Amino acid sequence: MFKLLLILLAYCASVVFPAPPFSEDHPTEITSSHQTQSQVFSLPDEKPCTWDDSFGEVDCGTFTITFGDGSLLGWKLYTTLRLPNFSTHFDLNCSNLGDVWTTAPSAPGLPYIISIHGGNGCISTNFWWEAWDNLWIKYANQWVDVASDERCTSVYWNGKGRRCVIETKPADPAPKSEVEVGGATVRG
Template identity: 35%
Template sequence: MRISAVSLALFAGAMAVPVSDNSNTLEKRCEWNDGHGPISCDYFSIVFGAEGRERSEFIIKGNNFEQRGFPRCDPWQGHNYQPFFSPLPYVVMVAPGNTCETRLPEAWWDDLHIKYSSTFLNAPTDTRCGPVENGWGRRCIIAQRP
């Protein structure tokens, strides 16, 4: 029985085994969970009004910390940014907007703005923000080092 060179090459190629295994050197993706879903370790979340809190109260959560904040709700001052310090490399600035209003349930998140370093989020419309707890809360996910 004669084996042609082509058949031998196909057989040898099918039986080839990789010389090295790089699977151990590949890094596994780092994720953590803020209670509302998975987040990459390079990001943090800021959640307003969830878990039975007031709409304006929020929690900033990172992979290794959690900090609560409650902006001042002075009349007609919802557009003013207030600084909140945390273990993050930059200061989180929050303009609470209508989160302080209890009379406008359909517009609770209007004018809720977040600034962090060079990042700006308009919480009701930004794709990095979304509803949690059937709309009672609002969560935004932000890169720690934008």
């Protein structure tokens, strides 16, 4: 019994107080910054950078635009722009039955202008809340069709809202001269 207790204590001590590392585990020579960076990024415990826009975690290199207010009627023209540590609300310009572009308020950290074509985002009734057609977001070279783009999902308890996650600094930010959006040619 005593021998079993000693073995158990020795095991616990080895787990709680591991042996000091060998000098081969910690070289004394200075490594280049490239080697140090590759070692830092390969750590298995490291988590990617994310932030919470109140609908869930998104990557740090993105911002979100949410359409709708979550109410029973689902006022879709109510729009929210969110970045880490920044949020602003504005309404879509719904003149001409939503066939106009709204410029979103400027936001810190966004190098380009956000333009939103209201389309069916201007129809805010309980019967048409699923129709998001012709609601488009233009940001740098990114064109987002809110109704069908995979970056956009339904939100709110009643599903009467739409959230789009958009890259803040796209790799090729120059807009194309003409882009086909929703069956119409739009010049960038």
